[in-house]
Amino acid sequence: IAAPGTVKHVNPGESIAVNGCCLTLTSCRSDCLSFDLLEETIACTNLNDLRQNSPVNLERALRADGRVGGHFVQGHVDCVAPIIAFDTKGADFRLEVELPENSRHYVASKGSIAVNGISLTVAEVLPRSFAVWIIPYTKRHTNLDRATIGDLVNLEFDVLAKYVERMVTPLVTKE
Structure with missing residues (x-):
């Protein structure tokens, strides 16, 4: 996923929500984020519908010392x-x-x-x-x-x- 300006703020192993689906960041380089997708994830989310240049919502995991705005979104798509x-x-x-x-x-x-x-x-x-x-x-x-x-x-x-x-x-x- 192309994410200019994001790479310097994240590290492999972090949880990042992509369209609300919690994924583990596997690599980040040249303004791109990479994730592995389970077959279950592909079957239960809209991530398989994404095409090149499809916009996505990206959000880092909540830190324990951070403010909570909205409600708890876990990244477990129903x-x-x-x-x-x-x-x-x-x-x-x-x-x-x-x-x-x-x-x-x-x-x-x-x-x-x-x-x-x-x-x-x-x-x-x-x-x-x-x-x-x-x-x-x-x-x-x-x-x-x-x-x-x-x-x-x-x-x-x-x-x-x-x-x-x-x-x-x-x-x-x-x-």
Whole structure:
């Protein structure tokens, strides 16, 4: 991945999120970052859809002594889903993404979700999709600036929702 100006700040072995998918940096030279991809990663993310010059979102791992802004995004992509609407209202943008049926219970209005690694607040939960509002700054500084209807985005659901499900499911199934 071409990442001018980034190479001098990172080292092989570091975790770097690419479109929200946590990857281990294997080498960095001449303004390029290299990663190894597992077949599982290719199957479960939109990374296989990337072509030369495709824009990606890059983010280094959170340091323990750093500030937390947004919600905890782990880089563990849960699924990919298509963008089904991208509307403009004034200076703001509304992004609507199809929600796989087996994942709908993880999404709540005003809850958190990561789309291509971008921490966003769910504005609306619809029967088969969800919508988020994106401010101009976020759109300009992420690969959502070039997103179009039909593009697949990586989704990571809020880890708290996944842990609650994990803890509650055995209790509910006992009854």
